Amino acid sequence: MTKTDLKIFFNEWRKLNLMYKGLGIKGHLHFPEPLQKEIVMSFFDTTLKLSNSKSYDFVGNVELKSSTTLNGCTPFSLKQNKCSRILYMEITDHITVYEIAANDVQTINGIVSAAAENSNKDKPNITLGAYKQNAIKTVVVI
Numbered sequence: 001m002t003k004t005d006l007k008i009f010f011n012e013w014r015k016l017n018l019m020y021k022g023l024g025i026k027g028h029l030h031f032p033e034p035l036q037k038e039i040v041m042s043f044f045d046t047t048l049k050l051s052n053s054k055s056y057d058f059v060g061n062v063e064l065k066s067s068t069t070l071n072g073c074t075p076f077s078l079k080q081n082k083c084s085r086i087l088y089m090e091i092t093d094h095i096t097v098y099e100i101a102a103n104d105v106q107t108i109n110g111i112v113s114a115a116a117e118n119s120n121k122d123k124p125n126i127t128l129g130a131y132k133q134n135a136i137k138t139v140v141v142i
Contacts, residue, residue, distance in 0.1 A: 071129025
């Protein structure tokens with residue numbers, strides 16, 4: 001995939017979302033998760049390898065979370081409490097990927113662990129946008 005291909009897809013996806021809203025349909029079209037992973041592996045960190053784990057997206061307990069709203073919330077599985085890295089993709093007027101700082105990753109792991117310990121059956125929603133100002137790496141993809 002090239003950045004040109006991605007930009008074409010992204011622009012069409014945005015147009016379709018505008019059409020959805022224009023028709024009065026609630027919600028939006030999700031940005032495809034396999035494409036999100038490909039974007040991260042191609043344009044953010046080429047050393048990442050997809051994981052066979054059901055808990056983490058990439059080998060080494062690396063998790064990718066995304067939001068199609070500015071500073072949006074994203075759910076964490078109760079089993080995602082041992083993240084070594086958290087990558088946050090914000091998909092709004094452009095696509096930006098942030099690597100959350102290690103101390104913030106530990107804070108998030110603690111939030112998820114606390115929810116699991118309290119036998120909370122709901123996945124904790126965490127606003128990763130609140131942590132992006134401390135990001136150790138930020139890449140504007142398009």
